[in-house]
Amino acid sequence: GAVVSQHPSWVICKSGTSVKIECRSLDFQATTMFWYRQFPKQSLMLMATSNEGSKATYEQGVEKDKFLINHASLTLSTLTVTSAHPEDSSFYICSARTPWAEAFFGQGTRLTVV
């Protein structure tokens, strides 16, 4: 399968600071990347769809000013959690869609805001 690298795998930050998470497709070009968040004991909730070179499409209830998504190249999308608060602590995971319509996941990022 194709390889998607997500970094960092875990991060602890202070309340009020911003955190950037990177998602890279290593061996294919991903015109579309997806960002998910997993709440405790729940499945993956789609936050936004990121298309290369255009603005991300956010799901209802996701604050676009809080979760900034940039997809500046065909192999990199970033999610920045701005002014993080403890309630933003969660597991965030990206997936990248291959040209042959499969989706592969990054390793996920465990964010803890203290």
Next chain:
Amino acid sequence: ILNVEQSPQSLHVQEGDSTNFTCSFPSSNFYALHWYRWETAKSPEALFVMTLNGDEKKKGRISATLNTKEGYSYLYIKGSQPEDSATYLCAWGRRSGTYKYIFGTGTRLKVLA
């Protein structure tokens, strides 16, 4: 409401038993149905992608079927092994304007030795 539901939510089976789970999804705007296997602390592993009604896919002891008209997919595991213990996620690939994946709630499988 775009709901993708999986059942059961969790189950325990004995080693050697065969088992199956269900994924239900809206039948409109269907593009693809994906199955993933997700072990704790690892990234979800792609198992199958199915796009056509009646599709059947097989990978070792695991197989899946698809019914797009009624909006369901089954995942089967034959002769379960302890290493099959994981959460199995299905994702409905929906095309209506932009393409997106909506995940089910997952089925947590525990295979007892």
